[in-house]
Amino acid sequence: MILLGDADQIDADLARLRELLIPRLRANRADERDACAAALREQLFDPLDIRDRRVLIVAGGRLGLLPFQLLPLPGTGRLIDEYEISYLSAPRDLLRWTKPVRQRVAGPPLVIADPDYDLGSAAPSRAVRPLPGSAVEGREAAALLGTEAITGARAVKITLASVQSPLVVHxxxxxxFMPSPEPPPLGDHYESVQVLHVPGEGDFVVGAERVRPPVQDSFGFAGSDPLLRSAVAFAGVNTWLSGSTPPVAAGIGLLTADEVCTLDLRDTRLVVLSACDTGLGEHRSDEGLVGLRWAFAVAGAQTLVSTLWQIPDRATADLMKEFYTHLTAGQSVPNALRTAQLTVRSRNPDPFAWAAFVTHGNPTTNLTQYRPISENPPT
Structure with missing residues (x-):
């Protein structure tokens, strides 16, 4: 065991770093951002004297919100240049990859993108806004996976709920991720908040920029279960939020983490949550951050790619194209993500454009011919 220093100081540095990654605060402050990130590297990484290229990190508590790969190296470069970093929710996850498993065949890949949020509504709404880049991303990812993207009116919640263990879910x-009733930690503060009140579920924030501490009453969320405060949007969500009734297949247009836990993903090798804040959650002892990412793992997904802040639309589409290009060429999930991030970084060095994505789960996962894990243990 190695003592890494004062937790309060580490938390404060992490909070500051996350704030300096926000669009409106990061302008002309790259030096301050990197100085803060370097202080975290000196406290958290340097004392470990890690010399292996592949690194698995179990980041407890608030450290689960830190993408270690963006931390700057002494001199030039960042940790992503020297290390292939992936994450575990808990050390016991290692046991899942060394026990014998029954060989089964997964279903075809499932790509859902660019839902029609106004499905069933007579008038368009600006509550949950379309993401132009997601349509491009969906088409390109589906083409590389040899399938067709499900978009628009077909991108309803029941599409995911009714399938059994697709090889990939994108x-x-x-x-x-709605903050808890307590003040939100780590600089996740909002200005110009758009709050969507979801009857029976609470309030959700859409399209806000994290800039300053909020007035707590702006959220007005009474629930405490992080599985009900984490969700992804599907077709029809605007219709339901406006008080109208979406088509039956759309449900309410929101899939909560609580519902994700009931999905059958036991043979799914990879889930990619290419949406804002999907890696956030509430820390629970021995469980890591409980939210969407945690729920998809409970449903059985072997490896997950998720995000630690609100991601830029166009840059994300570019990153996902690079990711699937390398993944379908035989690279492992962590290696394909690292390669994609390095490529996007070469075009735009700002960490906001590429560093939000992290991978959790089995670091050996790839899309080549499956063999039982007992015959191919991690090194």
Missing amino acids: LATHGF
Whole structure:
């Protein structure tokens, strides 16, 4: 065991770093951002003296909100240049990959993108807004996976709920994590908040920019279960939020993390949550951050790619195209994500454009011919 220093100081540095990654605060402050990130590297990474290229991190508590790969190296570069980093929710996850498993065949990949949020509504709404890049992302990801993207009016919640263990699940839409009734930690503060009140579920924030501490009454959320405060949007969500009734297949247009836990993803190798804040959650002892990412793992997904802040639309489409290009060429999920992030970084070095994505789960997962895990243990 290695003592890493004062937790309060580490938390404060992490809060500051996350704030400096926000669009309206990061302008002309790259030096301050990198100085804060370097302080975190010195506290958290340097004392470990890690010399292996592949690194698995179990980041407890608030450290689950830190993408270690963006931390700057001494001199030039970042940790992503030297290490392939992936994450675990808990150390016991390692046991899942070394026990014998029954060989089964997964279903075809499932790509859902660019839902028609106004499905069933007589008038368009600006509550949950379309993401132009998600349509492009969905088409390109589906083409590389050898399938067709489900978009528009067909991108309803029941589409995911009714399938059994697709090989890959890719969701390109809006994602939400509603802060707890307590003051939100780590600089996740909002200005110009758009709050969507979901009857029976609470309030969700859409399209806000994290800039300053909020007035708590702006949220007005009474629930405490993080599984009900985490959701992804599907077709029809605007219709339901406006008080109208979406088509039956659309439900309410929101899939909560609580509902995700009931999905059958036991043979799904990869879930990509290409939406804002899908890696956030509430810390629970021995469980990590409980939210969407945690729920998809409970449903059985072997490996997950999720995000730690609100992601830019166009840059995300570029990153996902690179990711699936390398994944379908045989690279593992962590390696394909790292390669994609390095490529996008070469075009735009700002970490906001590429560093939000992290991978959790089995670091050996790939899309090549499946063999039982007992015959191919991780090194």
